[in-house]
Amino acid sequence: MRGLRTILASVAMVATLASGFGMWLVISLGNEKNMELHKHLLESNPVRMKEHRERNELILRVLQEAAETDENITRRFGQK
Secondary structure, three states: OHHHHHHHHHHHHHHHHHHHHHHHHHHHHHHHHHHHHHHHHHHHOHHHHHHHHHHHHHHHHHHHHHHHOOOOHHHHHHOO
């Protein structure tokens, strides 16, 4: 009886590890596919890449201006 319990516990442990490894494998492959897809989306379209760079430059300028001043610049953008 004790041997049977040991075998069942070992089988349960191996099954748990195998299912965890399987889930990890599925998730990691999905992430790699998504990362590869996103990387190619921007690089394949020069217009979108240019827009992306311009947007990043604008955000960087706003952040730099905010860092250089003590004024709350979010209030300025809310006014019309």
